[in-house]
Amino acid sequence: MFESAELGHTIDKATYAAAEPPLRADLLDAQFDVAEAKQFAVIILVSGVEGAGKGETVNLLSKWMDPRHLIVHGMGVPSDEERERPPMWRFWRALPAQGRIGVFFGSWYSDPIVGRVQGDYDAAALEQHLQTIVHFERMLVAEGVLLVKFWFHLSKKRQKKRLKALEKDPNTRWRVTKADWKRFKHYDEFRAVSERVLRTTSTAEAPWFVIEGTDECYRSLMVGRILLNALQQRLQQLSHTEKRILAPPLVAPIDQRNILNTLDLCQSLQKSDYKDTLEHYQGRLNLLVRQLSERQRALVAVFEGWDAAGKGGSIRRVTGALDARWYRVISVGAPSEEEQAQPYLWRFWRHIPRWGRVTLFDRSWYGRVLVERVEHFCPEAAWMRAYGEIREFEQQLVQHRVVLAKFWLHISKDEQLKRFQERETVRFKRFKITEEDWRNRAKWDEYEQAVCDMIDRTHTDRAPWTLVEANNKYYARIKVLQTLCQTLEATFD
Amino acid sequence: MFESAELGHTIDKATYAAAEPPLRADLLDAQFDVAEAKQFAVIILVSGVEGAGKGETVNLLSKWMDPRHLIVHGMGVPSDEERERPPMWRFWRALPAQGRIGVFFGSWYSDPIVGRVQGDYDAAALEQHLQTIVHFERMLVAEGVLLVKFWFHLSKKRQKKRLKALEKDPNTRWRVTKADWKRFKHYDEFRAVSERVLRTTSTAEAPWFVIEGTDECYRSLMVGRILLNALQQRLQQLSHTEKRILAPPLVAPIDQRNILNTLDLCQSLQKSDYKDTLEHYQGRLNLLVRQLSERQRALVAVFEGWDAAGKGGSIRRVTGALDARWYRVISVGAPSEEEQAQPYLWRFWRHIPRWGRVTLFDRSWYGRVLVERVEHFCPEAAWMRAYGEIREFEQQLVQHRVVLAKFWLHISKDEQLKRFQERETVRFKRFKITEEDWRNRAKWDEYEQAVCDMIDRTHTDRAPWTLVEANNKYYARIKVLQTLCQTLEATFD
Numbered sequence: 010m011f012e013s014a015e016l017g018h019t020i021d022k023a024t025y026a027a028a029e030p031p032l033r034a035d036l037l038d039a040q041f042d043v044a045e046a047k048q049f050a051v052i053i054l055v056s057g058v059e060g061a062g063k064g065e066t067v068n069l070l071s072k073w074m075d076p077r078h079l080i081v082h083g084m085g086v087p088s089d090e091e092r093e094r095p096p097m098w099r100f101w102r103a104l105p106a107q108g109r110i111g112v113f114f115g116s117w118y119s120d121p122i123v124g125r126v127q128g129d130y131d132a133a134a135l136e137q138h139l140q141t142i143v144h145f146e147r148m149l150v151a152e153g154v155l156l157v158k159f160w161f162h163l164s165k166k167r168q169k170k171r172l173k174a175l176e177k178d179p180n181t182r183w184r185v186t187k188a189d190w191k192r193f194k195h196y197d198e199f200r201a202v203s204e205r206v207l208r209t210t211s212t213a214e215a216p217w218f219v220i221e222g223t224d225e226c227y228r229s230l231m232v233g234r235i236l237l238n239a240l241q242q243r244l245q246q247l248s249h250t251e252k253r254i255l256a257p258p259l260v261a262p263i264d265q266r267n268i269l270n271t272l273d274l275c276q277s278l279q280k281s282d283y284k285d286t287l288e289h290y291q292g293r294l295n296l297l298v299r300q301l302s303e304r305q306r307a308l309v310a311v312f313e314g315w316d317a318a319g320k321g322g323s324i325r326r327v328t329g330a331l332d333a334r335w336y337r338v339i340s341v342g343a344p345s346e347e348e349q350a351q352p353y354l355w356r357f358w359r360h361i362p363r364w365g366r367v368t369l370f371d372r373s374w375y376g377r378v379l380v381e382r383v384e385h386f387c388p389e390a391a392w393m394r395a396y397g398e399i400r401e402f403e404q405q406l407v408q409h410r411v412v413l414a415k416f417w418l419h420i421s422k423d424e425q426l427k428r429f430q431e432r433e434t435v436r437f438k439r440f441k442i443t444e445e446d447w448r449n450r451a452k453w454d455e456y457e458q459a460v461c462d463m464i465d466r467t468h469t470d471r472a473p474w475t476l477v478e479a480n481n482k483y484y485a486r487i488k489v490l491q492t493l494c495q496t497l498e499a500t501f502d
Numbered sequence: 503m504f505e506s507a508e509l510g511h512t513i514d515k516a517t518y519a520a521a522e523p524p525l526r527a528d529l530l531d532a533q534f535d536v537a538e539a540k541q542f543a544v545i546i547l548v549s550g551v552e553g554a555g556k557g558e559t560v561n562l563l564s565k566w567m568d569p570r571h572l573i574v575h576g577m578g579v580p581s582d583e584e585r586e587r588p589p590m591w592r593f594w595r596a597l598p599a600q601g602r603i604g605v606f607f608g609s610w611y612s613d614p615i616v617g618r619v620q621g622d623y624d625a626a627a628l629e630q631h632l633q634t635i636v637h638f639e640r641m642l643v644a645e646g647v648l649l650v651k652f653w654f655h656l657s658k659k660r661q662k663k664r665l666k667a668l669e670k671d672p673n674t675r676w677r678v679t680k681a682d683w684k685r686f687k688h689y690d691e692f693r694a695v696s697e698r699v700l701r702t703t704s705t706a707e708a709p710w711f712v713i714e715g716t717d718e719c720y721r722s723l724m725v726g727r728i729l730l731n732a733l734q735q736r737l738q739q740l741s742h743t744e745k746r747i748l749a750p751p752l753v754a755p756i757d758q759r760n761i762l763n764t765l766d767l768c769q770s771l772q773k774s775d776y777k778d779t780l781e782h783y784q785g786r787l788n789l790l791v792r793q794l795s796e797r798q799r800a801l802v803a804v805f806e807g808w809d810a811a812g813k814g815g816s817i818r819r820v821t822g823a824l825d826a827r828w829y830r831v832i833s834v835g836a837p838s839e840e841e842q843a844q845p846y847l848w849r850f851w852r853h854i855p856r857w858g859r860v861t862l863f864d865r866s867w868y869g870r871v872l873v874e875r876v877e878h879f880c881p882e883a884a885w886m887r888a889y890g891e892i893r894e895f896e897q898q899l900v901q902h903r904v905v906l907a908k909f910w911l912h913i914s915k916d917e918q919l920k921r922f923q924e925r926e927t928v929r930f931k932r933f934k935i936t937e938e939d940w941r942n943r944a945k946w947d948e949y950e951q952a953v954c955d956m957i958d959r960t961h962t963d964r965a966p967w968t969l970v971e972a973n974n975k976y977y978a979r980i981k982v983l984q985t986l987c988q989t990l991e992a993t994f995d
Binding site for chain 1 (some may be wrong): 583586587588589591594597600601634638641642644645647736798799840843844846849851854856857858883884889890891893898899904
């Protein structure tokens with residue numbers, strides 16, 4: 010869930026200087042309307058990695074907004090008054106009233122995360138903690154609270170750099186303590202626990218917004234933008250007759266950098282190398298898949314990607330390695346009438362392989378958060394809850410010894426155009442291109458945003474995405490085969 | 503959660519014979535409308551204690567309804583096809599399509615409960631299982647499925663009786679196996695695990711209906727009535743523009759027996775005995791409360807009951823035993839403006855005592871499911887979710903070393919009348935009676951139903967209700983004091 014917050018997002022100072030004043034003005038207006046309406050409270054959680062700008066963000070919000078209706082709660086070590094009550098008591102005590110905005114610097118997440126990293130809680134205790142939190146937040150949302158949860162992230166490398174920079178400057182040296190370096194040693198555990206926590210608590214009603222903390226300008230504008238959108242959406246909603254509560258809207262990175270457009274699409278493989286490499290990996294894969302049965306494992310591979318990115322070709326290179334009795338390829342198109350009369354995931358559950366078998370999905374359950382989102386085939390609430398449902402679904406697969414691999418085949422917009430044109434001119438390829446492909450292409454940006462959100466919200470340690478640079482078909486096919494082999498080998502170890 | 507299913511509910515055969523034909527006709531009509539509309543699927547779960555009529559109920563539903571749109575799934579031991587897929591696969595496979603009714607005899611609950619009783623799962627594994635179930639059911643409801651969950655219950659005594667009766671009759675002897683008796687030995691564990699499971703999974707969207715299984719006529723009519731109400735409500739909802747999904751409506755026991763009207767209100771205490779007993783318990787309570795501080799415990803006592811049932815008098819007898827510095831009495835009336843601008847439970851969280859202290863609530867958070875429900879001060883969805891929120895809230899208290907005692911002071915309707923009239927005639931008591939009291943009294947039956955639902959849905963092992971027979975004030979006060987002493991002693995042990 011942290012991948013796109015490790016891309017090195019930045020905004021230059023001039024852009025920031027231009028964007029800040031109107032944003033501040035809009036935020037103040039929105040805050041005034043919230044206070045005026047007195048219909049709902051706003052809670053802003055500020056959490057995340059040390060040194061990623063949590064404190065600065067809290068200061069910024071206090072500066073940007075009217076302090077009469079904004080209360081900041083620095084939730085540090087509990088007082089004895091607080092320790093002698095149930096842990097949630099201090100948060101209940103600090104809840105903002107309707108019309109007000111409460112900023113929680115340190116929140117109900119601090120204790121479970123730190124407690125788990127330090128080993129005070131075992132996995133079961135963490136789980137129970139998280140369920141209390143999920144119930145609590147669901148209650149808040151049901152009571153009309155607008156809950157905006159920010160997680161500020163720094164990659165390990167950047168956190169180290171940040172600590173060193175602070176130490177070097179005599180003016181900020183005091184900010185770096187031994188405890189900070191001690192905590193840094195546990196970065197990996199902290200990251201793993203945080204991922205677990207965010208996965209469980211990023212619900213349809215109250216999703217997390219993960220923000221890269223390196224660059225102050227970027228960080229500040231993102232926070233402002235997300236908050237403003239959330240406030241404006243909720244204020245609009247007040248005048249609607251139907252009071253369906255919507256989650257704060259997702260927001261694309263304002264510096265246009267994302268996990269797709271930072272891929273290196275120049276990677277390629279010579280045809281001469283390809284053939285041998287292909288044979289090598291197909292052989293390896295064959296041997297590995299043979300072992301599934303006795304190891305009581307199944308394999309599910311998901312192929313998603315742009316139109317003409319080479320999903321079909323990659324799948325054929327995989328099936329080329331397999332005995333026809335072992336695998337099935339499921340091509341996912343529009344749902345049948347039978348499938349439409351069932352909950353969304355039903356059509357995929359039917360195809361889950363038994364142990365020893367392989368199912369390859371040519372497009373998949375991710376259609377819900379891609380085509381169905383972009384084309385408005387389902388309401389926003391449906392695709393927002395799909396992220397959580399999919400995480401839960403994949404977790405069940407993995408827990409039941411299914412090896413899961415998920416591929417996004419990525420090509421550039423130019424490469425797609427080239428391939429479309431080629432398909433239209435080469436006669437035996439003409440069936441592969443339809444008007445729909447052109448229509449989808451016209452919505453490239455919306456799809457790109459949907460893909461990035463999908464990866465952010467469904468890439469987990471146990472069910473990771475593999476992004477495949479697919480401008481070069483040979484390179485892409487080999488990367489797919491290689492990833493499958495490595496994933497199986499890692500599981501069998 | 504099983505208390506009102508141990509009252510010995512029965513319906514005589516004549517009543518049954520009169521009620522069954524119209525019920526069947528209505529059920530068939532409703533089923534036809536569901537099939538016609540093809541807008542939502544219906545899932546009926548049949549779970550519970552062995553011998554409580556699960557099989558008979560399934561047969562009955564098959565008989566009553568049109569088998570073309572009703573599919574029964576007997577979910578026994580999984581096949582190897584099923585074992586080699588994630589546990590939920592078999593249920594996904596069996597989901598009814600929109601317009602159809604699926605009856606699950608044995609369900610996603612069987613495995614976690616049996617597994618926990620047999621020790622295959624530890625507490626953490628059970629918890630995780632339950633969360634998967636909660637997510638699954640939430641998804642079903644969000645997808646429009648009408649989910650009706652029946653739990654058939656038998657008290658330990660009755661289960662034993664039932665097994666013996668079956669064994670005695672040569673025609674049914676084959677039905678009782680050694681395995682049944684072996685399972686009976688684990689009745690108490692089974693009950694405890696089931697309670698835990700029902701508590702966690704009785705959500706606002708998909709509440710459990712616990713039905714006493716002893717009497718076939720009662721059981722069958724209850725099932726029919728609950729199912730019919732649920733179907734009719736959902737069918738009506740289809741024509742509404744606003745598609746808020748409602749939970750199946752709660753239904754009062756059709757034999758009019760309930761946990762209140764089966765109390766023995768003749769219990770009494772002579773005034774001559776009262777004084778000494780009072781002194782005894784007040785002394786004991788004083789010593790116990792003194793220990794709270796060093797034991798790092800707090801005490802919260804909740805007093806609910808009919809108007810004029812003697813809540814104030816009982817509270818005074820408790821505070822009479824305490825040092826004024828130790829306790830606070832919180833009288834709960836209509837919420838203040840400040841409280842109205844907060845989530846419902848906020849006004850109670852503020853008063854949670856620190857260790858060493860006592861808070862006595864004269865009326866409490868249960869107002870949400872009593873007066874607010876009956877007087878329609880809040881929407882149904884709000885009080886339905888309150889059951890779960892209250893269980894969660896009380897669990898947090900108990901986990902944080904708060905000793906929790908909850909009293910319902912019960913008097914008969916006649917006794918209330920007598921007390922009201924006395925209050926009106928005796929001058930110094932006149933302030934105690936208002937028009938509102940008379941208005942509440944006019945809604946006695948609705949309040950009674952609300953009280954029974956409250957006890958059914960919030961009486962748990964860790965936060966039990968004490969029902970106090972309060973027609974005799976002396977008896978009631980002593981029972982309250984005695985219960986407080988015993989609860990503290992049990993906790994301190």
